[in-house]
Amino acid sequence: xxRILVAECKxxxxxxxxxxxxxxxxxxxxxxxxxxxxxxxxxEMAGALGVFESRADIExxxxxxxxxxxxxxxxxxxxxxxxxxxxxxxxxxxxxxxGVYYSLHGAMAAENESDPEGYLLAETRKIVGxxxxxxxxxxLHGILTHQMLTHTDGVVVYHTYxxxxxxxxxxxxxxxLLRILDGNAHPVTALVPIPALVRGxxxxxxxxxxxxxxxxxxGIEDRTGGLSAGMFIGNPFTDVPELRSNxxxxxxxxxxxxxREALKLARDFWAVRQQLHQPLISLxxxxxxxxxxxxxxxxxxxxxxxTSSGASGDSNAxxxxxxxxxxxxxxxxxxxxxxxxxxxxxxxxxxTIRTTIGGGLDRGRFRRLxxxxxxRMLSDGDFVSESNGAIxxxxxxxxxxxxxxxxxxxxxxxSLYDRSLFHGHGQDPTRYDAVVVKSPHCQPHFFNTWAxxxxxxxxxxxxxxxxxxxxxxxxxxxxFPLDGDVAFTPQARIYQRL
Numbered sequence: 001x002x003r004i005l006v007a008e009c010k011x012x013x014x015x016x017x018x019x020x021x022x023x024x025x026x027x028x029x030x031x032x033x034x035x036x037x038x039x040x041x042x043x044e045m046a047g048a049l050g051v052f053e054s055r056a057d058i059e060x061x062x063x064x065x066x067x068x069x070x071x072x073x074x075x076x077x078x079x080x081x082x083x084x085x086x087x088x089x090x091x092x093x094x095x096x097x098x099g100v101y102y103s104l105h106g107a108m109a110a111e112n113e114s115d116p117e118g119y120l121l122a123e124t125r126k127i128v129g130x131x132x133x134x135x136x137x138x139x140l141h142g143i144l145t146h147q148m149l150t151h152t153d154g155v156v157v158y159h160t161y162x163x164x165x166x167x168x169x170x171x172x173x174x175x176x177l178l179r180i181l182d183g184n185a186h187p188v189t190a191l192v193p194i195p196a197l198v199r200g201x202x203x204x205x206x207x208x209x210x211x212x213x214x215x216x217x218x219g220i221e222d223r224t225g226g227l228s229a230g231m232f233i234g235n236p237f238t239d240v241p242e243l244r245s246n247x248x249x250x251x252x253x254x255x256x257x258x259x260r261e262a263l264k265l266a267r268d269f270w271a272v273r274q275q276l277h278q279p280l281i282s283l284x285x286x287x288x289x290x291x292x293x294x295x296x297x298x299x300x301x302x303x304x305x306x307t308s309s310g311a312s313g314d315s316n317a318x319x320x321x322x323x324x325x326x327x328x329x330x331x332x333x334x335x336x337x338x339x340x341x342x343x344x345x346x347x348x349x350x351x352t353i354r355t356t357i358g359g360g361l362d363r364g365r366f367r368r369l370x371x372x373x374x375x376r377m378l379s380d381g382d383f384v385s386e387s388n389g390a391i392x393x394x395x396x397x398x399x400x401x402x403x404x405x406x407x408x409x410x411x412x413x414x415s416l417y418d419r420s421l422f423h424g425h426g427q428d429p430t431r432y433d434a435v436v437v438k439s440p441h442c443q444p445h446f447f448n449t450w451a452x453x454x455x456x457x458x459x460x461x462x463x464x465x466x467x468x469x470x471x472x473x474x475x476x477x478x479x480f481p482l483d484g485d486v487a488f489t490p491q492a493r494i495y496q497r498l
Contacts (some may be wrong), residue, residue: 003097006035007101011071013238014069014238014462018270018462021072021079021110022076034064047169048171052178075108077110080113084123089116092127100135106119106141120145138156138232149189159217161203190249192490193245194269198236199277199465200278203276207259216264220249224458227252235309239473241476263490277465284321286300289455300437305459305462306416308415314360315335315461318457331438335433336413338395340357341409341410345378376401385415408425435451
């Protein structure tokens with residue numbers, strides 16, 4: 001039997017969120033429970049398991065799963081130390097293995113480690129040895145580091161944004177690992193670092209310019225000798241030394257071709273970097289256009305407070321601006337405010353409370369908003385994700401009605417890149433005149449295809465697409481768009497293991 005160790009460690013952070021993450025923000029599993037959790041989900045691990053379990057000669061060795069409930073601030077030092085110790089202890093306890101598959105994110109950061117995934121891979125190498133193949137899968141918002149590439153035999157990356165190819169990415173990674181184990185592939189990796197950070201509609205792979213590069217990368221994979229190819233655009237909010245974009249090509253032994261293809265992808269990306277960067281409208285203009293709209297729902301994209309990108313989730317900036325203008329339409333908005341939830345829980349369903357909403361976490365950017373609200377619903381905050389079928393946890397949650405406006409108020413940040421939080425608490429976004437969506441992009445049918453207008457708002461927040469506003473201090477400079485006149489001479493870095 002061929003023994004394959006599987007594990008995962010997934011979190012995306014914003015270095016600009018002042019609230020540090022902790023182990024309480026993770027769900028951890030090990031052994032059979034780890035595998036049972038993923039079966040039937042649209043996740044990388046589920047996709048990989050389907051491939052591995054289709055072969056009778058494979059013995060799966062589940063080690064450790066650490067999945068953040070949602071993104072957040074930088075992980076506290078002592079918390080990462082404990083997480084890493086638990087992860088590596090279970091890798092050590094697995095005993096000798098023939099191959100390793102890790103499902104990672106790539107945009108994790110801790111107070112005491114700027115490259116947690118690279119650290120885990122380096123320590124894994126010490127345990128399994130240099131000759132055991134390791135394949136990893138990553139989010140295209142991952143920050144691909146030299147340390148990560150040094151200790152892996154192959155990297156597989158998402159091909160879609162918004163992300164829908166979780167399971168198929170895991171399948172690709174599993175097939176690559178099996179090809180290496182069967183002696184049918186000898187990977188060589190070409191990486192081209194690109195000094196650019198981008199956020200915008202043109203990154204949507206189905207409709208944007210970025211999709212042209214992804215389709216070219218998929219073509220590389222599909223041709224003879226293709227093992228993996230793609231683009232990393234990094235997470236602009238994880239301010240670490242190797243933050244940037246990257247092109248990646250992994251081929252079976254063809255160094256020159258891998259270099260040539262990676263250089264083409266990088267040049268194509270650089271040529272359209274300006275178009276890939278999101279134009280925003282001011283908060284005042286967004287309010288005016290929302291008030292002027294009479295023909296359907298306005299989607300107000302508050303990507304600056306995107307909890308799935310690491311923001312605190314307690315921004316009330318758009319809500320407050322509309323209330324100050326006595327907006328007569330109906331607003332639906334999500335806000336993180338554990339204090340308001342406690343007030344609602346204490347009073348009970350149907351009660352009227354005086355409380356404040358928002359501004360309790362990222363206090364440097366937001367102010368508390370006093371409201372008089374009716375408590376319409378209370379819940380434990382668990383709901384089913386329409387994106388992958390998993391249970392998401394918002395903590396104790398209250399649906400508060402302020403006048404004719406409804407705020408779904410959670411105790412903790414939860415992913416908001418679909419409608420799950422709204423639907424799980426009885427709210428239909430199509431019945432509102434204005435909906436605050438705290439995600440840079442969602443699958444089109446969630447909001448954009450039926451809305452009258454979608455406005456990308458330049459609001460305050462720790463995940464703002466107005467990148468110069470954030471104040472990067474760690475990433476390598478110069479880099480677009482933080483600096484002017486950034487020069488780019490593409491050069492490929494080659495990685496090839498024993």
